[in-house]
Ligand SMILES: NC(=O)c1ccc[n+]([C@@H]2O[C@H](COP(=O)([O-])OP(=O)(O)OC[C@H]3O[C@@H](n4cnc5c(N)ncnc54)[C@H](O)[C@@H]3O)[C@@H](O)[C@H]2O)c1
């Protein structure tokens with residue numbers, strides 16, 4: 001079933017998922033070249049830069065740690081506490097010169113209210129798990145990178161509180177721009193792909209509990225373009241062996257990657273279109289998150305009338321490095 005003919009000579013009838021095996025080794029390094037420079041190359045805050053306290057929830061996880069490291073390198077003041085899941089509570093984590101005390105979820109509202117007193121302008125960044133998305137933030141100014149949970153409720157609670165927040169399931173600026181492009185595409189050419197069939201595949205680390213929030217946003221654009229899609233049909237790959245052999249995820253990124261493929265086929269199979277965005281590691285998200293925190297801090301300082309932002313706002317206002 002695997003087509004080995006060059007893509008321009010064929011309109012594949014096979015599942016694009018199967019064709020990922022063929023794309024594997026060759027495509028991955030090229031796709032991964034979009035990743036941001038390694039965090040280690042970043043320098044501390046330069047002239048004209050800002051500094052404010054930042055508290056990162058989920059520091060025992062991959063994103064939380066990457067964001068904490070990026071915060072230090074960008075000259076922000078890392079608050080030495082972090083919320084995590086119950087089993088990690090005894091841990092202390094060192095990031096730069098800061099020893100971060102890990103607190104359990106139950107401490108979220110009580111023990112740490114003193115942090116908000118001590119650091120009134122602290123921005124809280126959350127990279128935990130879908131089941132904590134709707135927990136009340138002890139501090140009203142936050143950047144929500146965690147995906148899943150009840151998103152409507154999340155927006156409603158921020159709206160009701162009239163506080164500031166930046167919420168995005170996608171912090172990587174190149175992917176944010178791709179999703180924005182898809183949105184504009186759909187707004188300008190609604191219904192263009194009516195009658196087409198859509199296949200969506202997403203591959204993430206085995207620990208990812210929810211469906212990709214980015215894929216959901218892109219699918220909403222395809223729906224405007226005329227292609228209805230049942231989310232239950234999405235192929236979600238979480239098995240490391242399949243990821244290595246079929247998707248072509250490099251081994252070093254098995255624990256942290258986001259590979260997406262959207263494939264459109266016309267009803268008579270005479271035309272097909274394919275969109276991909278493949279990211280390995282956490283660096284583009286960590287950098288984007290710091291950009292988001294700096295952006296949100298500036299909005300709070302200027303008492304901006306808009307209260308809830310997304311990454312498109314950050315990018316459009318030139319905050320993404
Ligand atoms: N917005 C983005 O651009 C973006 C990028 C990458 C990951 N993510 C999302 O961020 C989240 C974290 O990703 P990760 O790769 O760091 O995962 P991870 O599993 O490496 O880390 C999650 C951390 O959260 C902690 N945790 C789990 N449940 C918790 C709870 N109820 N309360 C507090 N802490 C809890 C865990 O102990 C762990 O340390 C996921 O939802 C993921 O989808 C978003």
Ligand SMILES: O=C(O)C1=N[C@H](C(=O)O)CCC1
Pocket residue numbers: 147169170171204205208211212213214215256257258285
């Ligand atoms: O869990 C991840 O890894 C990612 N999740 C986001 C999503 O759900 O779309 C995107 C970035 C990587």
